[in-house]
């Protein structure tokens with residue numbers, strides 16, 4: 205299967221480089237070598253372009269990226285010019301799907317590739333299983349989606365890989381049939397597999413909420429006190445910006461500006477910059493109307509997928525088909541890993557055209573649900 209045929213260079217990738225070695229988890233956890241130095245005007249000149257991107261926030265790049273970080277909400281008004289622009293948008297979207305075909309309309313093709321293979325399913329949470337909402341604490345998934353995820357997890361090994369803390373995403377999903385990775389893959393609760401834990405200094409035996417023995421892998425555990433400190437500083441420094449919200453995701457911190465007036469976005473950027481400039485071992489990434497502060501370690505959702513495949517005993521490409529469904533920039537790391545392994549599919553959830561490392565697309569969480577149901581139906585019919 206040649207997964208490289210329909211794309212050229214990716215655009216939305218996170219800057220962290222991805223090792224091409226097959227597993228290499230242990231050796232890829234390269235410690236960050238601090239390279240921060242203060243220039244004479246007391247602005248940090250931090251060579252974090254590749255590993256973390258801490259541009260001077262006064263350059264327009266921060267705020268520009270903040271502006272383009274989430275597709276605009278569609279407002280259903282009746283005026284004619286809007287109808288025309290909807291039509292244009294729809295044409296643009298349909299043209300885009302020539303490059304990123306719908307995973308629903310291409311389901312037969314996916315099923316053909318999956319014949320004789322074991323599917324491993326990876327799902328992002330926000331924007332994939334639950335719709336994007338203004339209040340991050342209220343990003344609930346519907347019961348229908350929960351039931352679809354439960355059913356699909358009974359058919360295939362399934363993991364959720366989220367930027368949220370693992371506890372928070374478990375609270376939202378509430379299913380015991382899955383594996384959970386929080387903090388963009390920096391907190392993985394996976395199955396016990398001796399070969400993996402022996403190899404990993406940050407891997408330990410633990411028990412899940414049901415008391416079942418599991419492997420807990422936390423490659424950024426040493427950052428916990430630093431993240432707590434940064435969380436408190438950011439809560440304090442953003443407290444006067446109306447609508448700003450800081451979320452502690454255990455190994456990373458999210459600073460939300462979805463509900464902040466656009467005129468104050470620069471102030472949000474300033475607060476984040478002022479805090480993290482003092483932490484050369486932290487980096488900044490952009491999500492959907494959110495600035496995310498996280499450790500500079502060579503670990504991301506892509507590495508988490510590789511780790512989980514290994515933990516599940518599914519790292520052999522010949523008879524395994526990993527499928528990763530996600531909507532965010534951080535999911536691009538996982539799409540890229542599947543693309544580089546030439547094994548498995550990334551499915552990008554988006555209602556607007558975007559460059560991606562994914563192979564297929566779905567418009568929104570309701571299409572994700574249909575896709576999950578189709579996988580279950582296919583599995584059941586192929587078992588007959």
Ligand SMILES: O=P(O)(O)OC[C@H]1O[C@H](O[C@H]2O[C@H](CO)[C@@H](O)[C@H](O)[C@H]2O)[C@H](O)[C@@H](O)[C@@H]1O
Nearest residue numbers: 329330336337338340343366367458462492494
């Ligand atoms: O990896 P994910 O599961 O997609 O998590 C990424 C971030 O998702 C959440 O924020 C996003 O969704 C919120 C609820 O819909 C929305 O209000 C916010 O604007 C989005 O950025 C979550 O709150 C973050 O902590 C995650 O990092």
